Amino acid sequence: MEDGRWAKMRELKFIETIMEMVKKPSKGVKIGIGDDAAAVEYSWGKYLLLSADMLIEGTHFDLKKASLKMVGRKAVAVNISDIAAMGGIPRYVLVSIGMPKKFNARAVKEFYKGIKEISREYGVDVIGGDLNRSKTLVVDVSIVGFVEKKFMITRSGAKAGDLVLVTGPVRNGRRTHLNFAPRFRESRFLATGYKVNSMIDVSDGIGVDLMRVCKASGVGCKIFSDAVPLSRGLSLKDALYYGESFELLFTMPARDAKKLLLDLKEGESDLNYFIIGEIVQKKEGCWIIKKEGRKEKLRMDGFRHF
């Protein structure tokens, strides 16, 4: 998976190339390439949300370690997570599969068991897709969801003075990356009840993904290393720069964050949210603040320099 990270850096560059090429979408497109999902006009009060994620054997999973059912589950889960990161409700998925010759009907069933399981859990319908032959297993799921315009949360709304929060102890992607629960309930609780300025799902580490938010919003950030909740055995380095956690990372004005934590204390929800940092002016840059005030610059390619 180290390899996957390296590829991620090229991906960032290529995505910029692509964004440059397709930069003038028509006016029905509210959000195009560059957020967790695209948003297009749907009705006076709602946007249609659209996203796609591809999982490739050898790059994202290893069939010697992962069951087909778990791969199917994850392929849908990462997409539900993208819709959740916009504050939206997932509804439909298309599942395209490139399948090795050796796959038989039982393998297809096993794979679809995972897809069915998570689709049922999140109220999503599998309505189509494609099936082809490939040398290695490839799955591309695209998802359609909805979000009330007033509830949509993007990457680009973070403001200096916001606090940075995360929906749970950063999960250890190395262990849980196939079997995670997308933070849909957490997202809707936030989107419908609080002022949230920006949100992203943590696919590449809270350091990398918070920098994405900062870049899109034109701000800087500080992460307080002591405040970052870590799942057991997870190092800070992995939390910052290792992906596949799929927690939601979001920013909100300090007074709203206070209200959120107070509400939780008073038992209004069993959900968890943790403050891990703050948004600052762009010129201040992006930093991780360590014990005794020692600080280090956050880097998009941090895993290579940490």
Place this chain on the structure above:
Amino acid sequence: MEDGRWAKMRELKFIETIMEMVKKPSKGVKIGIGDDAAAVEYSWGKYLLLSADMLIEGTHFDLKKASLKMVGRKAVAVNISDIAAMGGIPRYVLVSIGMPKKFNARAVKEFYKGIKEISREYGVDVIGGDLNRSKTLVVDVSIVGFVEKKFMITRSGAKAGDLVLVTGPVRNGRRTHLNFAPRFRESRFLATGYKVNSMIDVSDGIGVDLMRVCKASGVGCKIFSDAVPLSRGLSLKDALYYGESFELLFTMPARDAKKLLLDLKEGESDLNYFIIGEIVQKKEGCWIIKKEGRKEKLRMDGFRHF
């Protein structure tokens, strides 16, 4: 590509397995797996159309023969063709790519040139997707379109007595399969002006695809071999059982077909439609009628038995 056909037969079986597993979609789903695109409730007068198609290096194209631009173009074109086959209007695409390590920014640009070109031609916006590393090039495009409920055409509405038509000389998939023009204008002209009972885009040969329509509609068919318009050098066998033509195949009541051809004669459109057969009762089966009345049974796996 012979191999691709063999895989197609397994695909048919696997799709049945999958349809069995996901057969109870919620009530917002008008059409799920099994047509050219899925249709879900959008507004009182419209459905949202959704479809996805995956192209895999080695299975669908060979980069020694095809330029990246052409592959990008085709990846979007096959999806536009799916929306056209429902009588709909394509609007947005998501493009997921699994990309070999050797790809550089120039390769990405070249690929996206084809995507941009056809998107512009058909008024489609590229609004998202995914980018990953893969051993061989894989492209999965998913498309979102719309169709007025009253204009939607499915595979399942063919009726005994309908005539069977095709939008043009069956194209030689072996030659044109990368650089074809989806029959969007032809589709909208039909959908908005005539009574069309069923439609499909020809991806596996008019024989195979007409049998799909017959199966979905619970009817039989006769194709008149002399009436099948062939592009230069194309054999009847290839027209019936070889894919990648992407013409539209449709059925309509005889009086409506007559009206259509009369309207064309009177210059109401520059489009082409050809009558190639008729729909009969299911019990009569599916046949190709050759010269002097000799007939042969159509077969889903016809290319192996022709």
